[in-house]
Amino acid sequence: MTGAAGDVAELEQYRTELTGYCYRMLGSAFEAEDAVQDTMVRAWRSFEKFEGRSSVRSWLYRIATNVCLDALNAGNRRARPMDLTAPVPVAKAQLNSRPEVTWLEPVPDGRVLPTVADPAEAAVAKETVRLAFVAALQHLPPKQRAVLILREVLAWRASEVAELLGTSVASVNSALQRARATLAESEPAATDTADPLDEEQKKLLDRYVAAFEGYDMAALTALLHEDATLSMPPYDLWLRGHDDIVGWMLGVGEVCRGSRLVPVVANGTPAFAHYHPDPEGGFSPWALMVIEIADGKVSGITSFLDVQRWFPLFDLPERLEASPEG
Template identity: 65%
Template sequence: EAEDAVQEALVRAWRGLDRFEGRAALRSWLYRIATNVCISMLGASQRRARPMDLAPVSTADSPLPAALPEATWIEPIADARVMPAGGDPAEVAVARESVRLAFVAALQHLPPRQRAVLILRDVLRWKADEVAELLGTTVASVNSALQRARSTLASTKVEAGGPSEPMDDAHQALLARYVDAFERYDMDSLTALLREDATWNMPPYDLWLQTHRDIRDWCLGPGIGCKGSRLVPTMANGSPAFGQYKPSAQPGIWEPWSLQVLELSGGRISGITFFLDTARFFPAFGLPPRLEA
């Protein structure tokens, strides 16, 4: 969808180039075109979601439901594609915040124009008059849209522009313990790293788990095939992530199984999403097609 939006914005800019009068910078003119394209596309598309938005919490003995279509889900994106290369820490923090899975999920509850206003004002820190000029509206309309967007977002308990936790030594140690526990498949050690309200979910299925007991029992029951996996670190949506490889029938070979994206909060893991479409996601993240002993 993002690639389609870029293509459409460039086509519109090319067709309208003879009408560009030069009263504003070319970049600003292109930005306005791209913004309007995105707003139009959002209005025509369905809301994307996470499993927690679509179904009640499951238990370890819940049957695996049918997979839902790709267009249902919020999907991961590699940090390398969205983070400013060599950017200053403030720019990186803004970029990380704007692609967090929880924040992107919360944005789905907003109408397109409110979504644009919220991102421009609370994430990118634009002034109200700058947003009004970009969207071709008034400052009063921008302030009204922002107030409504903040009110809606508050109900999701996700803060726009809230600071992301830095990847300091403590977080790196937490991730090292997670990798060790997962690769040993020690579910007691792994669940000890989770918050009490941590979620465990697996698009394209709307099954999701929350209690430590259900997560542990599911991993040792239906998910036992993941025992013996290896993890390869990467970054997705401004968060730590891992390519997970399961043992194959061929000795000494591990095959792609999922892209794990972790969410951290308060020194613990608050959520783990297992994206199972490895044929699409592993190449996009530069992850190898298999691992060998």
């Protein structure tokens, strides 16, 4: 393959890993894809001028980094509800919506995790797209964020990062040290990544589905950590603990009784497409539910409610039909 088609093919092989990099930088699946597309267009237009003094991969990362840094100069830092407000007792709960640009977004694994042969490398990739980890990255200044991702996640050498950023190795090492110190102050909670071969995880998720679809609050409570959280972007409300989560689900959340859950994977962790009973029959999209698991129990439930964005992104059906038995 030669000419323009060959140039495109050479660039496209890096799309998934670049999207993962941009997602960690920006915290938005859609902004990450836009950044990578911008990167690809810039690279393709200047491919003939590429002098080969670095690899094509390094060159693309340099362009992608500049695109992300330009985007982050606007000052927006995406967050989770728990980054913005304190937990609210269910008796005082109010649904206050915030703009889309406020929120850290979910992402399908296939968009950001390239296939790699090394199990350790694959594990690091999954760990570092978890919601909690990407949320923690958003606390870092943009250049520190880039340094930490390139050094700690992608395992680049300090000299490579210095060349990419047009700075010195000493500056890179200093930025990395400051980034590590900042993360240590708000260290993301450890949670399990999705593992289809983990029988215990599979049993826990099966029990979760049975409890949620059956709206069995006693069974659901038994699966939750005592300090488990429930959040629902684009609302800034979040709840903590059995009593408030169950109180919400038996109050405002009662509309979810009779729902259906379809398993997916988001951000390296188990997730479900949540379909709500439709008055006209069947089930309609309601939320993308990302599940965080630690020590054999559910530690966090994040229900992303803007289904017009998430269900197409995850290639999910527009509705589910009712089963013959109802």
